[in-house]
Amino acid sequence: MRPDLPYALAGVILGVLVLGDAAITPDAAVVRALDVVLVLVMVAAVAACRRYPLVALVVVTGSMLGFYVRVHGGVAAAFAVLGTVYLAAWRGHRAAAGLASLVFLGGFLARDVSLAPADLVILERTSLLLGWFVAANVGGLVARQRRAYLEQVEQRAVEAERTRDEVALRRAGEERLRIARDLHDSLTHNISLIKVQAGIAVHLARKRDEEPSSALLAIQEASGAAMQELRATLDVLRAPFDADPVGLARVGELAERTLAAGVPAHLTVVGDPREVPAEVDQAGYRVVQEALTNVARHAGPATAQVRIEYAPALLTVSVTDDGQASPVRPTTPGVGLRGMRERVTGLGGTLDAAPCEGGGFAVRATFPLDVPS
Numbered sequence: 001m002r003p004d005l006p007y008a009l010a011g012v013i014l015g016v017l018v019l020g021d022a023a024i025t026p027d028a029a030v031v032r033a034l035d036v037v038l039v040l041v042m043v044a045a046v047a048a049c050r051r052y053p054l055v056a057l058v059v060v061t062g063s064m065l066g067f068y069v070r071v072h073g074g075v076a077a078a079f080a081v082l083g084t085v086y087l088a089a090w091r092g093h094r095a096a097a098g099l100a101s102l103v104f105l106g107g108f109l110a111r112d113v114s115l116a117p118a119d120l121v122i123l124e125r126t127s128l129l130l131g132w133f134v135a136a137n138v139g140g141l142v143a144r145q146r147r148a149y150l151e152q153v154e155q156r157a158v159e160a161e162r163t164r165d166e167v168a169l170r171r172a173g174e175e176r177l178r179i180a181r182d183l184h185d186s187l188t189h190n191i192s193l194i195k196v197q198a199g200i201a202v203h204l205a206r207k208r209d210e211e212p213s214s215a216l217l218a219i220q221e222a223s224g225a226a227m228q229e230l231r232a233t234l235d236v237l238r239a240p241f242d243a244d245p246v247g248l249a250r251v252g253e254l255a256e257r258t259l260a261a262g263v264p265a266h267l268t269v270v271g272d273p274r275e276v277p278a279e280v281d282q283a284g285y286r287v288v289q290e291a292l293t294n295v296a297r298h299a300g301p302a303t304a305q306v307r308i309e310y311a312p313a314l315l316t317v318s319v320t321d322d323g324q325a326s327p328v329r330p331t332t333p334g335v336g337l338r339g340m341r342e343r344v345t346g347l348g349g350t351l352d353a354a355p356c357e358g359g360g361f362a363v364r365a366t367f368p369l370d371v372p373s
Contacts, residue, residue: 003301004050011046014080015039018064022073029071038063038070042080049084051301053091057084061100065107072111078104078129082136089140090147091324097140101133151297187230195223247281248273248308248317251288255306258292264303265292271310280367283343284308284317287351290340291319291363299323299361318364325361327354340365 018039022028042063049056060080068077081104088097108129112122198220205212255265276284288306295304302323309316337353340363344351349367356362 007050008047011043015043018076021076022071025074028073031071035067035071038067046080049087053088054093054096057088057096057100060084061104065104069111082132086136086140089137090143097137191223191226198223248284254289263296265306267306269308273310276315276369279347283347286343287317287340287365288319295321313369315367315369320362322360325355326359
């Protein structure tokens with residue numbers, strides 16, 4: 001089901017409700033073509049309010065206030081405004097939601113007072129609407145706080161899981177190094193002695209013009225082979241443990257997985273891809289991975305642009321999205337951004353992460369490359 005479909009259905013239901021309320025209200029005026037157009041404009045705005053909450057708030061408030069002033073139907077004209085006020089407050093537009101509430105309530109009350117200045121029913125209805133609008137604003141703020149709390153809890157759980165994995169990997173690496181040291185200190189020394197003694201015995205036998213025994217030659221050959229195998233084993237034990245090595249060559253796979261998760265990601269490579277240090281290669285991949293994860297979690301409906309640029313002495317990796325981030329609402333750096341910055345600066349690079357002027361968020365990491373002289 002398309003994400004906008006529930007909003008479109010809600011808009012149609014609200015439009016039918018507004019027209020039906022105007023038809024049964026005793027003192028309502030006749031609904032004319034312009035009034036129907038105002039209702040249709042409201043329906044379209046509600047259908048698009050998920051993607052454009054501020055625009056929908058302005059359009060719905062204006063169209064429903066205009067409809068009520070012209071027709072003077074029942075309170076059903078306020079329902080669509082209440083819904084968009086709640087959504088705007090939930091998406092963080094608190095000032096706009098409060099201003100729309102005041103404008104609609106002011107126009108609603110002015111229209112009623114112009115018809116019956118001393119009517120007690122008007123005061124009761126206005127008080128009821130005031131309570132509804134306060135509840136919509138407060139409800140939106142509470143829902144936003146709850147969502148932020150749940151995201152924080154989820155982020156802490158992810159970080160705790162990541163920390164547990166890192167601790168387990170570190171302990172495994174320490175154990176591998178301990179085994180490698182023990183093998184090197186004991187077994188390597190003894191096999192080396194066997195090889196040296198066998199070599200000396202062979203040399204002395206040939207110096208006396210005697211043919212070394214087949215057993216002695218076998219010992220010399222076997223000790224040499226054992227030393228080679230032992231050195232290979234020690235190299236494996238001492239190597240960094242990474243069962244699934246990653247690098248910039250796999251960013252395309254990462255973009256495909258992000259697309260499957262609902263976030264279109266387009267990859268652009270500038271310059272001639274070449275071999276870079278393994279640490280930089282892996283760090284560049286991790287920066288793209290974390291940035292795309294943040295786009296999927298926090299940017300809302302958005303498209304991501306991934307750019308990898310190879311220069312003679314620099315490697316630049318950037319991820320830019322057109323999501324809901326804005327310079328007006330500064331982003332609080334989370335664990336992911338801090339981890340990216342530590343990873344990049346640890347390799348002598350720089351990381352810039354900030355909202356874009358026209359909306360969206362941009363992450364740009366630059367790594368210095370050692371160029372042979």
